[in-house]
Amino acid sequence: MLGFLIWLCLFILCWPLALFALLLYPLCWLITLPFRVLGIAVDGVFELLRAIVMLPARLLGGGR
Numbered sequence: 199m200l201g202f203l204i205w206l207c208l209f210i211l212c213w214p215l216a217l218f219a220l221l222l223y224p225l226c227w228l229i230t231l232p233f234r235v236l237g238i239a240v241d242g243v244f245e246l247l248r249a250i251v252m253l254p255a256r257l258l259g260g261g262r
Contacts, residue, residue, distance in 0.1 A: 209216040 205216060205220070208219070
């Protein structure tokens, strides 16, 4: 909601800049999408490594 109000104020004060920002946002989202997927994959690898390292402690009764 706040983003919409900011965009509305920007549209009233400077509509060419607002239209440029509106068109640029999907492009930026598409450019950053591979980095988000890579971040999810790296996080999964770190969780897997953590699970492998913590397995002996959990088997011996460490638990969470």
